[in-house]
Amino acid sequence: MAEALHSDLLEGIPHAFSTCAPLDLQGIMPGGVLVRVKQVHSAEVVFATEAMAAPLEADALVTDQPGLLLGIVTADCAPVLLMDERAGVVGAAHAGWRGAVSGVLENTISAMVRLGSDPAQIRAAIGPTIAQQSYEVDEAFRANFAEAEGRFFESGRHSHWQFDLPGFAAHRIALAGVTHVDDLQEDTYSRPDRFHSFRRSSHRGENTTGRQLSVIGLPH
Numbered sequence: 001m002a003e004a005l006h007s008d009l010l011e012g013i014p015h016a017f018s019t020c021a022p023l024d025l026q027g028i029m030p031g032g033v034l035v036r037v038k039q040v041h042s043a044e045v046v047f048a049t050e051a052m053a054a055p056l057e058a059d060a061l062v063t064d065q066p067g068l069l070l071g072i073v074t075a076d077c078a079p080v081l082l083m084d085e086r087a088g089v090v091g092a093a094h095a096g097w098r099g100a101v102s103g104v105l106e107n108t109i110s111a112m113v114r115l116g117s118d119p120a121q122i123r124a125a126i127g128p129t130i131a132q133q134s135y136e137v138d139e140a141f142r143a144n145f146a147e148a149e150g151r152f153f154e155s156g157r158h159s160h161w162q163f164d165l166p167g168f169a170a171h172r173i174a175l176a177g178v179t180h181v182d183d184l185q186e187d188t189y190s191r192p193d194r195f196h197s198f199r200r201s202s203h204r205g206e207n208t209t210g211r212q213l214s215v216i217g218l219p220h
Contacts, residue, residue: 037061075196105173
């Protein structure tokens with residue numbers, strides 16, 4: 001069986017973060033139907049009620065319908081899985097820096113609230129993503145963030161910084177009122193044996209199409 005990563009914070013709800021090996025979806029939730037969107041680094045969220053023949057452009061999904069496995073793919077961006085077990089609502093978000101700055105995580109939590117969730121009851125887990133020590137950015141990148149967000153940047157070589165994407169994602173989740181957050185602290189860039197990484201593959205001139213899949217769903 002392919003390796004799958006789990007968060008203790010999401011215990012009780014079928015979910016998994018993949019490594020570079022594919023997930024056994026039926027092993028995660030027997031009979032589950034995978035639902036995905038066409039990811040475009042946006043802040044858009046889809047309310048999933050059934051499998052979609054033509055995926056909509058968005059970067060997050062929420063549902064209160066049993067039997068659906070919400071799925072998002074990543075290869076350095078932060079995969080965030082969320083649940084409110086009491087309300088019977090789950091969500092999955094693709095949070096690259098653009099989406100995180102634009103509010104995809106807050107929008108996902110807001111959409112869960114529209115389905116009956118309470119932010120105080122929501123649990124969120126951040127899966128494998130590029131770590132701060134692996135994520136060098138330049139001045140143009142830094143200019144996309146407010147001065148108050150400077151704590152997510154550490155000085156690097158001249159005119160460069162190291163950006164803390166999972167820390168920034170956790171910060172944006174907290175802004176929406178969710179305080180229960182688990183970061184798996186798995187660095188995609190530094191583990192070629194374990195994860196796909198778009199940035200690492202680009203640096204090496206390798207194929208950049210590999211992705212991790214993260215899923216969460218409500219069982220029947």
